[in-house]
Amino acid sequence: MVMKVYGDGMSACVARVLLCLHEKETEFELVPVDLFACHHKLPSFLSMNPFGQVPVLQDGDLTLFESRAITAYIAEKHKDKGTDLTRHLDAKEAVIVKLWSEVESHHFNPAISAVIHQLIVVPLQGKTPDAAIVEENLEKLGKVLDVYEEKLGKTKYLAGDSYTLADLHHVPYTYYFMKTGHAGLVNDRPNVKAWWEDVCSRPAFLKVSPGLTVAPATN
């Protein structure tokens, strides 16, 4: 039985999981959840994720939510195939992957998701973006990217010399960010720019990026 992912490919958090599945060459079924019709807030969905968010993974009897817990599970379960996303063979290397994954969760994600929310999601709700929130979070994001610029001057990827979950977790929101008018935050930092151009051209991401457009389904 293949793993089922409940969600929509336009969601950055769903894309995070799909990207992992492609990197691990793992078959899956994407079960559509109509986000515009708020199907992720219905009782039937809440019984899978009480926080009413996508993605949810079902693998046999296991139901999981939280995209980064899902990617960790997939990467561990299928550690012997596809890309080595966790450096599981060495405990010290594995925790460096965890460290930069934590950096994405705690430092990068709050800032970038706030910008994406204002610039992409808020207009879809017929409202005007809050410029102060955008500016505040661009500033925070800039400081995080300064740390990344220095790190990526020493290692090719965030956790070392190979692509791991630490890089992967960043990709979907960064893809949306590069379509806003603020791509300069990445492009003006040579190491971050080189890293971005590398990670967004990976074959696994080229399978996911077509889904990363925010619009209701036309059929």
Next chain:
Amino acid sequence: MVVKLYGQVTAACPQRVVLCFLEKEIEFEIVHVDLDTLEQKKPEHLLRQPFGQVPAIEDGDFKLFESRAIARYYATRYADQGTNLLGKFLEHRAIVDQWADVETHYFNVLAFPIVLNLVIKPRLGEECDVVLVEELKAKLGVVLDIYENRLASNRFLAGDEFTMADLTHMPAMGYLMRTDVNQMVKARVNMNRWWEEITARPAWKKLMKMAGFEA
């Protein structure tokens, strides 16, 4: 040589690591980084933690920051010693990870600014943003209802045993329970039961004593 933890035992993120060390019976040494004088923003500490925060650890040549990554590393490295914090098999570990991620993405994002306003700002002589605190408490109530429901059918967040999913909540919860937010926890039967059980653990009591709080 024991692992060195750079931080302050009264600060929530270092407490997460100290609690892990105590649960896993790992010897450690705290090297004080004085947050009141912003020592964490100075060049010497920035070499250990480029975001200017605590904690960071040095274990011989091995260096790490991010409290949750540090806790996970030691829980993995010392899997056969002390409390099993990570779950026994892959699917259980995934559930532990899930509820640990819930702490990051739903709980901490609300708990941290509440603690900042109600506990830290007064200590620094700064004004508390009361409007923001009320908004955050309303959102926290929604999250705590989900926890309440979870703990109605599970003794701990990830199932029958105490794991990293519970531990990771404890430092910020400890601070919240010293504010009027404690009413929100006490009003929820299962959350109250869970909090009383996990704070009765010897590791937590030892941490509270180290931090100069009585349990």
